[in-house]
Amino acid sequence: MKKLLFLSLLIIIALNINAQVSKADYERADTIYKFTNLVTNWQVSPNWINDSAVFWYSIKTEKGTEYKIVDAENPKIKPAFDQEKLCKLLNEENGSELKPYQLKISKLKFDEDLKSVDFVHDGYNWKYNISKNKIEKLRKVRAEKERRHWGIADDEDHGRPVDSPDGNWTAYIKEYNLYIKNNESEKEYQLSFDGAPANYYSAYINWSPDSKKIAVNKYQMNKKRFIKFMESSPDSQLQPILKEVEYLKPGDVLPIRRPSLFDIESKLKIEINTEPFEHQFSLYKIKWWPDSEAFTFEFNQRGHQLFQVVEVNATSGETKILVEDKSETFIDYSSKHYRYDLNDTKEIIWMSERDGWNHIYLIDANTGKVKNQITKGNWVVRGVDSIDEENRTIYFEAGGLNPEEDPYNVHYCKINFDGSNLVDLTPEQQNHSAKLSHNKQFLVDTYSTPTTPPTSVLRSGVDGTILLELAKADISELVKAGWKMPEVFVAKGRDDSTNIYGNIYYPSNFDPNKKYPVVEYIYAGPHSAFVSKNFTPNHWNFSGLAELGFIIVQIDGMGTSLRSKAFHDVCFQNIKDAGFPDRIKWMKEAAKTRSFMDISRVGIYGGSAGGQSSTAALLFHPEFYDVAVSSCGCHDNRMDKIWWNEQFMGYPIGKHYAENSNIENAAKLQGNLMLIVGELDDNVDPASTMQLADALIKANKDFELVVLPGAKHTLGGTYGERKRRDFFVKHLLNGSTPNWNK
Numbered sequence: 001m002k003k004l005l006f007l008s009l010l011i012i013i014a015l016n017i018n019a020q021v022s023k024a025d026y027e028r029a030d031t032i033y034k035f036t037n038l039v040t041n042w043q044v045s046p047n048w049i050n051d052s053a054v055f056w057y058s059i060k061t062e063k064g065t066e067y068k069i070v071d072a073e074n075p076k077i078k079p080a081f082d083q084e085k086l087c088k089l090l091n092e093e094n095g096s097e098l099k100p101y102q103l104k105i106s107k108l109k110f111d112e113d114l115k116s117v118d119f120v121h122d123g124y125n126w127k128y129n130i131s132k133n134k135i136e137k138l139r140k141v142r143a144e145k146e147r148r149h150w151g152i153a154d155d156e157d158h159g160r161p162v163d164s165p166d167g168n169w170t171a172y173i174k175e176y177n178l179y180i181k182n183n184e185s186e187k188e189y190q191l192s193f194d195g196a197p198a199n200y201y202s203a204y205i206n207w208s209p210d211s212k213k214i215a216v217n218k219y220q221m222n223k224k225r226f227i228k229f230m231e232s233s234p235d236s237q238l239q240p241i242l243k244e245v246e247y248l249k250p251g252d253v254l255p256i257r258r259p260s261l262f263d264i265e266s267k268l269k270i271e272i273n274t275e276p277f278e279h280q281f282s283l284y285k286i287k288w289w290p291d292s293e294a295f296t297f298e299f300n301q302r303g304h305q306l307f308q309v310v311e312v313n314a315t316s317g318e319t320k321i322l323v324e325d326k327s328e329t330f331i332d333y334s335s336k337h338y339r340y341d342l343n344d345t346k347e348i349i350w351m352s353e354r355d356g357w358n359h360i361y362l363i364d365a366n367t368g369k370v371k372n373q374i375t376k377g378n379w380v381v382r383g384v385d386s387i388d389e390e391n392r393t394i395y396f397e398a399g400g401l402n403p404e405e406d407p408y409n410v411h412y413c414k415i416n417f418d419g420s421n422l423v424d425l426t427p428e429q430q431n432h433s434a435k436l437s438h439n440k441q442f443l444v445d446t447y448s449t450p451t452t453p454p455t456s457v458l459r460s461g462v463d464g465t466i467l468l469e470l471a472k473a474d475i476s477e478l479v480k481a482g483w484k485m486p487e488v489f490v491a492k493g494r495d496d497s498t499n500i501y502g503n504i505y506y507p508s509n510f511d512p513n514k515k516y517p518v519v520e521y522i523y524a525g526p527h528s529a530f531v532s533k534n535f536t537p538n539h540w541n542f543s544g545l546a547e548l549g550f551i552i553v554q555i556d557g558m559g560t561s562l563r564s565k566a567f568h569d570v571c572f573q574n575i576k577d578a579g580f581p582d583r584i585k586w587m588k589e590a591a592k593t594r595s596f597m598d599i600s601r602v603g604i605y606g607g608s609a610g611g612q613s614s615t616a617a618l619l620f621h622p623e624f625y626d627v628a629v630s631s632c633g634c635h636d637n638r639m640d641k642i643w644w645n646e647q648f649m650g651y652p653i654g655k656h657y658a659e660n661s662n663i664e665n666a667a668k669l670q671g672n673l674m675l676i677v678g679e680l681d682d683n684v685d686p687a688s689t690m691q692l693a694d695a696l697i698k699a700n701k702d703f704e705l706v707v708l709p710g711a712k713h714t715l716g717g718t719y720g721e722r723k724r725r726d727f728f729v730k731h732l733l734n735g736s737t738p739n740w741n742k
Helices: 002-016 023-038 083-094 476-480 543-547 565-569 580-592 609-620 642-649 655-659 687-698 717-732
Strands: 054-060 065-071 077-079 106-110 116-121 124-129 134-140 169-174 177-182 188-190 199-201 213-220 226-231 241-246 256-263 268-270 280-288 294-301 306-313 319-326 339-342 347-352 359-364 369-373 380-388 393-399 410-416 431-436 442-449 452-460 466-472 487-492 499-505 516-521 551-556 597-607 627-631 672-678 704-708
Touching: 023 476, 023 543, 023 717, 054 466, 065 466, 083 134, 177 199, 177 213, 213 280, 256 280, 319 347, 347 380, 359 380, 487 580, 499 580, 516 580, 516 717, 543 551, 543 717, 551 580, 580 597, 580 609, 597 609, 597 717, 609 627, 609 672, 627 717, 672 687, 672 717, 704 717
Parallel strands: 410 431, 516 551, 516 597, 597 627, 627 672, 672 704
Antiparallel strands: 054 065, 065 077, 106 116, 116 124, 124 134, 169 177, 177 188, 199 213, 213 256, 226 241, 256 268, 280 294, 294 306, 306 319, 339 347, 347 359, 359 369, 380 393, 393 410, 431 442, 442 452, 452 466, 487 499, 499 551
16 A cells, blocks of 8 residues: 555656756747748738839748839739849948848839839938939938827817818917807907807817808816826836826726707807717717718717717707717727728718627618618627729628638628629638738738738739739748647637637647647637737747647637627627637647647636736636736726726726626635736736736735836736746646746
């Protein structure tokens, strides 16, 4: 009996002691990022030249980067210009030693006659006269303006004066009120008299096309919220710097916009009953019909369960609902909203999930009734590409069109306004990325799958016929280097009927006879779906981790987007679900036929919404997940941005917010957790991570906290990546990591 116990102990020790993971192993993991450079003849991104049928593109070949040009009406691939001649001219001008197929040029813009091209190189704009083989150095490239933070709201009390279409009048805001001036007599007229500092008329002034009316919002301000953070280690000075950014959170008071209408001839305000539209998340897009008889606006009711297009009669001020969508859960306004007005026929092309799938409808704007549903079926419209009014045709992207195909694959289609003549222009059962010519007669299409290298072709925009093959990727060198192809796996979800899709990624030295811990990379944000459907030689955030001895999986569970409305609705007021019942079942199914997947050792990591979900895995599913690394997580939805969280978690704020909070549930922690946060994160309030840390400390839980000075919203950067790898090596491989200080 003692011998048996001793042997059992030895087996347990043997299973749990692994060789040290060395610095050389980490360095090898980093080289995996170079796999992309081993693929040639791919990544065609077309650039159509104005309204012509001519496009140019660059492509990586065995030589390097080559620039090509094609006339779609006479399809033949030609060099866009002589790269050796251009290279020689640049070297002479700059005293450099550039090579013809390693030219670092960008932002190419060809003249219509194709005789010259403008481009950017070495910080300057250049013009190359192709026919005369001459170059001209034009001007230094202007520094790009820093992007404005998305949380900053417009103060609408100031703006440039707006001239009437006929040029006779100028409208502007003065002392919070609307004024107009006669441009001939210079006489000024005050149209409104009730504007005040916190309740003023917006400077976004909308003249009617006939110059007889003005539509403008009266803007009632809200109290702004700011998140503040400390830049501990600025480059500019020794002392830290306190920073802040405007940032509304769920439940905060929002501004109210009240549409107002003014008659120029009488100088009077025409009253509009705005009360039905004041419980608003947003009211925007004031837009006049060409006949000036009415204008419209879009109203998104707070809580995102009612969305309307409202028409205001320009004579009476009476309102009429032209389009209305309602939902008991949420309307996905941020990613599935599309409206196109057909002014000549007074119709509206509208996108909606009203029948349970995202589809396109034709609305009669005179009556507000649906003339017909343009697309229909158990599949989704992924986006509208363009509208051909003359031929009453819509070009759009579809997912799930073929029942036997991966529903996330994108196909480019066209259909008539009346729902007839649906044509799949890209019929191959792969994921497509296409770009139509401006005249819609042609499209350049690149298609692939995670296991099929990309092919790029020129197609007819009429029927999808392939007119010319542009490129077919060569992965021979990639395979020689030891690249391991990922695997697409499908399993039934929690309901035992819905297909759940995911990918499995292997280390390049994969041995099917070994046992590998499984690490899931999670991003379950309800605004989209995230598993790659394209061919990719490596993935920036988990290929290197796999090389250290892990199987990596990525899965789109229920609650994510791009499937049916019911599939998506799982997330409603239930962010902590994150599709975990589907994910866990998927991994168990995959492991049944893959003995090398050791699901007794499972890790998970992610950033942002994935940071929230990865921690939630240990709080709510500790029976399956053992280790988590969470970066910049929104650990309580009340702490995060208003637009994202109120859309999926709802309004008003209720007890369900606390039930979904990692902070409120911190005492449930089991397993090993690492938190990573950038101290200057202006996307997710970094206080969210610190509050979780505080709750874990109060619950006497053990965890690791990595704060990155100077970092914004990040998965971790180089240092965080190494810390994450170390954490998984230590807790899933039971291995020792390099002494990084030695």
